[in-house]
């Protein structure tokens with residue numbers, strides 16, 4: 775996987791509880807978009823939110839095969855909950871930059887702030903993940 779050694783590296787003890795959550799939510803070992811939404815408790819049908827979740831999903835699907843496997847899931851959870859600020863910002867930028875032109879324009883920023891405000895009220899980590907990682 776070409777990882778670099780660092781203090782931030784995922785430890786085995788962190789992975790075990792995630793593995794339990796992951797296998798419970800998707801025994802097939804591959805997480806699809808609709809399961810991804812279910813895990814985070816997103817039942818929204820608003821077009822903006824659906825699109826946003828899809829963008830997040832794609833940003834985690836690093837090998838672009840339209841499913842999130844366990845290693846991608848671990849990387850995602852690790853990044854969001856434990857990642858270095860710089861890595862998180864890089865990821866946020868990728869998610870925000872909807873037309874992928876490498877810049878954030880006013881519309882993109884405005885749009886994303888609106889969605890994040892809506893999500894803050896709705897999103898939840900599975901409690902088992904929260905307990906182990908926060």
Ligand SMILES: [Ca+2]
Nearest residue numbers: 835839841842
């Ligand atoms: Ca994938």
Ligand SMILES: [Ca+2]
Nearest residue numbers: 871873875877
């Ligand atoms: Ca852009």
